[in-house]
Amino acid sequence: MQHAFPRTRQLMRLGAWFALLAQAAPAQEAPRALPLQTASAGDPAKNRDLAASLLTQKEARTLRLSIPAPRGLIVDRNGIALAQNRTVNYLALNFPFMDKATPAAILAYAKSKIETANRLLGKTWSLPDDRLLSHYEHRRWLPLVFSIEEGLNVEITNEQQEKLRSLLEDGSLLLQPAYLRHYPHIDSACHIIGHTGRTRPLPQGPIVDGDPLFEEMEGREGLEVTFDHHLKGSPGEINLLFDPDGKLLADELLRRPMPGHTVVTTLDFNLQKYAENALKKNARNGGSMVIMDVRNGDILAMASNPGFDLNEFVPGIRSARLEELVNDPRMPMFARSFRGEYPPASTFKIVTALGALESGQVNPATSFNCTISMMIGDRAFHNWNTKNDEGPMNVITALKRSCNTWFYAAALQAGADPVTNMAFRLGFGERTGIPLKAEARGNVPSNADHRILGGELANIAIGQGAVLATPLQVCQAMCALGDGTRMYQPRLVKQVQTIGERVVDATDERRVRRELELAPESRDTVLKGMVAVVSGSGGTGRAAAIEQAQVAGKTGTAQWRVAKDQRLAWFTGFLPASQPVLAFAVVYEGRPGEKIGGGAVAAPIVKEVFTNFYAGAPTDDPLVAAMKDVPQALAVDEGIVTAEPVDETTAPQPPPTTPEERSFGGFFKRLFRRN
Secondary structure (H helix, E strand, C coil): CCCECCHHHHHHHHHHEEEEECCCCCCCCCCCCCCCCCCCCCCHHHHHHHHHCCCCCCEEEEEEEEECCCCCCCCCCCEEEEEEEEEEEEEEECEEEEEEHHHEEEEEHHHHHHHHHHHHCCCCCCHHHHHHHHHHHHHHHCCCCCCCCCCCCCCCHHHHHHHHHHHHHHEEEEEEEEEEECCCCCCCCHHHHEEEEEEECCCCCCCCCCCCCCEEEEEECCCCCCCCHHHCCCCEEEEEECCCCCCEEEEEEEEECCCCCCCEEECHHHHHHHHHHHHHCCCCEEEEEEEEEECCCEEEEEEEEECCHHHHHHHCHHHHHHHHHHHHHCCCCCCCHHHHCCHHHHHHHHHHHHHHHHHHHCCCCEEECCEEEEEEEEEEEECCCCCCCEECCCCCHHHHHHHHHHHHHHHHCCHHHHHHHHHCHHHHCCCCCCCCCCCCCCCCCCCCCCCCCCCHHHHHHCCCCEEEEEEHHHHHHHHHHCCEEECCCCCEEEEEEECCEEEEECCEEECHHHHHHHECHHHHHHHHHHHHHHCCCCCCCCCCCCCCCCCEEEEEEEEEEEHHCEEEEEEEECCCCCCEEEEEEEEEECCCCCCCHHHHHHHHHHHHHHHHHHHHCCCCCCHHHHCCCCCCCCCCCCCCCCCCCCCCCCCCCCCCCCCHHHHHHHHHHHHHHCC
16 A cells, blocks of 8 residues: 655644744733744745646645634733743644555554554544544545544643654654643733633534634633634635645645734733732632722732632643632632622721711711710610720721721711712722623612611621622722722723734723712811821721831721631722822631731731832832822821720621611622622
8 A cells, every 4th residue: 555645844834934923022022023934835826837737636635724823912011921822733643645545544544653652652642433534534634633632632742752753754743733822920810811712623524715724712711802802813824735645735825824912901010910929828718909000090900819820721621620620619710809799898988988078967076986886776786896995086086996886876977878879989889891701790788779777877887788899899999089089990901902013902091980079178087097097006907007108098807708707808098198199909808717807917918019019110110100209198186095906806797687677679689699
């Protein structure tokens, strides 16, 4: 039996420009156009004449195939690549032309070559008989990849290629090149970037014009799917001419593939890593940190911990590993920053204070006693400090000490509408609109849903009960408060550009989402309380203070998963206090039974992240420059505090709202809401 192999060196020239197209841009600059060498063999006009002559002969073929384009990059605001490409090689069978191509002969040849490769590499790769026979009948001019495990193509390493040298040199086996997605920073921003998956399996029937040379990929999660139409690029097209013996005589590149566009995010890679590292070290059970630019709404970091290695999804994830991730009780695939709905706890007291002040029913000098508990109806609502009354307080001191009973009294005096309306003004209870699917809405009860009575209002006033928010929403509210007059639309993607750096799509900078127009006296009063939280004597957030800037913040500690005895710890705010540039929100998920407080576990995360940021940022960093030489906030009247500076770790669970205080609509919202 005579076997005639295609001219494999010509065919493998395709791999040379696959590799060229898939090169990543330098880490610190935007990607630039790369030169492309075609694989054309000879003059196109002569190739066409030759094709016309050969195609009158049996078994001669001309194939017009599609060349998938490399996906575009995803980069941070400074051009650091977060998602890029690399080329890989898969091991493929190269069928010769057989004079007497009986099924037995075809199978014997194929299995012999596969078994030899397995013996050299210590593998057990195989393909079904019908797959081998079908490929020879319909597609024998093209390589047949067989380095497959669990339905996924397996990359051939350089070491393995060396072991296969003899089989590769005699042409019986080929290395089939392809593009693969690569995430150079492994799990960094994994919930934002997302991952890709195979668009469809390669065709197996007769070859038709436009069949792809190798598998195409598409976005499945995160920015990879939201911007898939920009990232996927435009496929190229190639003509391949084979003689009757299966030899490749000519290849003509009809259209070169155009790489996808680059998606430039607003993320600052360094801030993102500082946040992720701090969460990995200090919030191992689970947590999130969001950092935004107060001046324009840009999201600079949006970290969720734990995360996962994005490269495990390339070219696809093994079923056993996916099951491990899905069943992991720490939920590493859950994007806590924008999908996690948490009770905001005492961070919501900022909202209550603003609402009460703007209602006119409470003013900066209004004093309520900070008692151990307060009777509302026939039930006692407790302060977190259940040991001592702390005496009369104004709003500044109440924020500094996070006194529950003060905020119960303030909310009852102002009424429900000023509090809940302020929450809506600050963006609670609605999605921020970032370009990521399945963003959570959160929840704020209101009189529009059902009549809010005293007990429920008390819970709302301290961010418990039915109030739910994402870390992104809490950070957005801090941006709005930091500005004081308007809320900017949160922005995650700055622009989309070609590899030649031509902008093809852009998101407006400083797009106003809502005019806020907080009363200056109300804002200044709350700001003084937030400064006192960190800088005042007895403040609950003193562990967040840093040397480089004055921090304004608010702690929070919440009952969360009561059945599992799990609590949440929050710290949120902005810096510098007097001229805010960076807003932040941190949430820490406690382990079952763990006694935690916002000042004890969340505030130190803020301190670590911003201390590292100042230490690591170059002097010409625009964020650092914007915060240079900012004056300290004015000294505040903190009132008289006799209690020791302790944290909100002992706050009892507020009493539940009674059934008669809920409408059925509110009941079902809570019943089917996932924490």
